[in-house]
Amino acid sequence: MLSPYRIIDLTDERGVLAGQMLADLGADVIQVEPPTGSTGRGIAPFFADHPGESIYWAAYTRGKRGITCDLSAPRGRDLLLRLLETADFLIESSDIGVMAELGLDYEALHERFPKLIYTSISAFGQTGPKAHYVGSDLAIWAAGTPLLMSGDDDRAPVRISQPQAWGHASGDAAGGSMLALHARHQSGRGQHVDISAQVSAAQATLAQVLAHQLGAADPERYGGGVKIRGQAIRGTADVADGYIVLLMGPGPAVGHFANHAVKWLVDIGAAEPELLDEDFVTYADRAATGKADPALFPRIQDIMRDAVATRTKQQMLDISIEYDLLLAPVLDIVDLGNSPQLGHRSFWQELEHTDGRRVTYPGPPLNILVDGEQQGICRRPPPELGQHNAEVYTELGLSSVDIDRLRSEGTI
């Protein structure tokens, strides 16, 4: 869908997903690295059979072409400017001020390339009192508020073990870039898209980031659930081989799921058939006014916990589908790797790396039909350092002599 558009991707590990999202939608994305390689090539994990090769970098450069260009040298900057003549988007994630030092900041480039959409990804934003703060996944998650809400109540708050914050920011960078493209359709002008990872992280709070301003109490961390005004709500339950996410509650939004759960408990003989007469959609209101037994629902929750404890994750998933329950297994990485659902949807894609290895990747995030036709899956493996130098620079009109000279002087 985005095949008419070219993206010059100057990001490092902090923004590398953004360009990939556009590449997966068909754009020509050219990852530009310094001749020594991006710092992203040093981010863990590394391939078990190739310990020098970053899986992180491979994961988010799949689908792109890759070139090198030394932006610290005038010749390299000239080369980038030539490249930008052909580009619609530039995406960057460098420390605040670095692009300005190079004369490659938005203001400088907008004058020369008024149609260029220039997207910047940073921890806190391009300007403001914290713009120069040193960012990190953990600090961003703290500043956006989700970190304080996550974890066991008797230990320090805890993050997700695969860092997430820059991924959220990169996702917003892709969306913001596309909004700027539509603005360009209207105005003919490019503009600066300024993404703050702190703001992106705030989205991971279910709008609780607004709690104080609405006059509500903050949710507090509680393992497998949440505490609201000191009241703990469990969101998970133990099963025979691990855990499930289990939400059971009365009320108009979820009460019918509780009714379904009662049906299952009656069917397996764990609960008395008379309970089928109870309607948990309306139960809470009746319990509050003395027309239903307030001890009934907690008792059913206990029965449910006992019933699931002796079954496996897989059994509970099957039961959940059969009875339409509000529960799901807590899958680990091994489970995902062997998931029949992901297998059925051809989620895993094998790509042949330049050295001939076949490597399995998660496929693009969406399954898209254009005019009824299934879209091709992006088959380009992650580029090796400078892999497309000759190809891209030749497209720009450089001769092989020019390219050899750039190479020998270290510009590429």
Added chain:
Amino acid sequence: MTLPDGVGPLAGVKILDLSWIVAGPTVGRAMADYGATVIRVESPARVDTARVVGPFHGEEPGVENSGLYGNVNAGKWGLTLDLRVPGGQDIFRRLAVWADIVCESFTAGVLARWQLDYSHLRELKPELIMLSSTLLGQNGPYNQVSGFGSQGAGMAGIQDLAGWPDRAPAGPFGPYTDYPAPRFALTALLAALDHRYRTGEGVFIDQAQAEGSMQLLAPALIDYKNGGPALERRGNDDPQMCPHGVYPCFLPDGREESWVALAVATDEQWSRLADLLGADGSLSFEQRRQRQPEIDAALSGWTSSRLAAAVEETLQAAGVSAHRLSTTEDAANDPQLAHRNHFRRLPHSLHGETVVEGPRYILSDTPIQPARPAPQYGEHNVLILKDVLGLSEAEIGELAASGALS
């Protein structure tokens, strides 16, 4: 006849938003912010879960009081429509023909039973763009799994990966798959719209919200699928940063719990932190890793006698990544979020005023303000039926009598 156009890059784009709770509505919210006309359709029979979870205005639960519903639906027009009755289905078809984009998040197959799925709507409008967003996707053995992003978090591997290695998973906060999914959907819908301007072709997008979240686990998934170890939860440890964690501080009022997050990525950062601690600044990453319990204890001792805000400022001044674990009050008072005008106050007919988050992108040339707060239940029924579909008052009356609207 139509609703008044919005202002911004998407002015004139028409969206029929049947999605619910968070993952889908967040997409429509972003497009409404930038000028699209978004009609949010709700079932009169089953209340949107977002309306019954907080944060509530003044801690008062109620379907018109939810800050969550308000945050993901600001700027939209509201219609209640019962798709189970023929009159409701007819209105839906007519609105789908009006729309450029239809977003929905029913369990796979539900719309097909009413002949309202993409294959049927495409016959009415070949250039339609449609997003169908579910936890696990439209096909596959588990496509009937329904539920919230909390179930999604379980099935996307995120729930298992947040917590301590010696304990059950603590999980992330809330329905995690609702957070990454809208980013992928929004980007693709805007690409589809661009594609249609050029080609006239329609687009169907099948989103599995879990697969969106799994993009943010891609390194761990690739590692395991290619002979490496399966990542397990590891508290706040990081394979390449040490020290790296959350350390206790005091609140200004002397209450105990307050925390600061700290991440040391380089030897140079360690040496500057060590100066503050009076520790050995020459330790390499491996040496710091070996002495992590000792370093963590020293750090906790140092932070424990300080305020989180002061630790944050001292460490950042020394070039070390740190931030207090902000409460939502801290966020309300955060000068950086204020600088970005992140919290937007909107006049509200029931609450006087409400507050929503601003867009997550600052566009230098096209700044925005949400045009109006989220619709109240069925707030714009008459307006939409009259101005968009041209129904007479008598026809609207008949429709209401048939039960299609309530």
